[in-house]
Amino acid sequence: MGILSDLKSKVKRGVERTEHKSKQVLEISRLTILIRRKRETEQELYRRLGREVYTKWQRKETEALEWGQVEAPLKEVNQVRKKIAELEKELEKVKNSQVQYSEPKPLTAASTKNPLPSPDQDDASGQSARPETEEGVNANTAHPSDGMNGTVSQPKTFEAVPYSMNAVSKKEGEQQNHKLGGLDEGTAIFICPHCGDQVEEDTEICPHCRKNIYQDVWI
Structure with a gap:
C-alpha cells in the first residue's frame, strides 16, 4: 500500500503542477493582450490629439484652438497609462506565482502493519537460534552405547522436501503485481x-x- 500511495501522490502533484502551469500561461496571455490593446489605444489618442493640433495649425487657426479640445484627449491618455501600469503589476504577480501542494509523509517502519526489524534484533534472534540448532545436531549425530542392555541408539533421519525457487519467485511477483493494481513494472x-x-x-x-x-x- 505504501508504493501505491506514493504513486498516487506523485501523480496528483504532477496534475496539480500541470494544471497550475496551464492556467498561468492562459492568464499571462490574457494580460499581455489587454496591455497591448491599451497601448494601441494610447497611441490612437496621441494621433488624434496631434491630428487636431496639426489641422488647426494648417488652417492658421492656432489661436482659435480651445483648451477643452486638448484637455479631453490628455485625460484619456492619463487614464489609459494608469490602467497599463495596473495590468503590468498583475502580470508580474502571475509570472511569480507558484503552485502550492502538500508534501507526502515519508514512509516509516512504524506506519506499516509489519514493522521492519532493527539490525540489533536480527543479531539477537540469530544468536539465540544458533545454540539450539547446534545442540539438536549434536543430539542426533551422537551414538551413545547403553551399558545395561548393550543397544546403540540410531540417529534420526530427515526426509528432504523439494523446494522450487521459481515457484516462490513467481508467487512473490504475483503478490507485488496485485499491490500495484495489476500493472507491470514500467x-x-x-x-x-x-x-x-x-x-x-x-x-x-x-x-x-x-x-x-x-x-x-x-x-
Whole structure:
C-alpha cells in the first residue's frame, strides 16, 4: 500500500503542477493582450490629439484652438497609462506565482502493519537460534552405547522436501503485481484530472465524468 500511495501522490502533484502551469500561461496571455490593446489605444489618442493640433495649425487657426479640445484627449491618455501600469503589476504577480501542494509523509517502519526489524534484533534472534540448532545436531549425530542392555541408539533421519525457487519467485511477483493494481513494472498510468479515475492513453472524453481531459480542465 505504501508504493501505491506514493504513486498516487506523485501523480496528483504532477496534475496539480500541470494544471497550475496551464492556467498561468492562459492568464499571462490574457494580460499581455489587454496591455497591448491599451497601448494601441494610447497611441490612437496621441494621433488624434496631434491630428487636431496639426489641422488647426494648417488652417492658421492656432489661436482659435480651445483648451477643452486638448484637455479631453490628455485625460484619456492619463487614464489609459494608469490602467497599463495596473495590468503590468498583475502580470508580474502571475509570472511569480507558484503552485502550492502538500508534501507526502515519508514512509516509516512504524506506519506499516509489519514493522521492519532493527539490525540489533536480527543479531539477537540469530544468536539465540544458533545454540539450539547446534545442540539438536549434536543430539542426533551422537551414538551413545547403553551399558545395561548393550543397544546403540540410531540417529534420526530427515526426509528432504523439494523446494522450487521459481515457484516462490513467481508467487512473490504475483503478490507485488496485485499491490500495484495489476500493472507491470514500467507501465504508464493515465489519470483524468477531473475525477481522478484511470483512463486509456488515447482517451479524450473521460468515460467516468464525461469531461474533456485536455480542454475543459483549463476553462
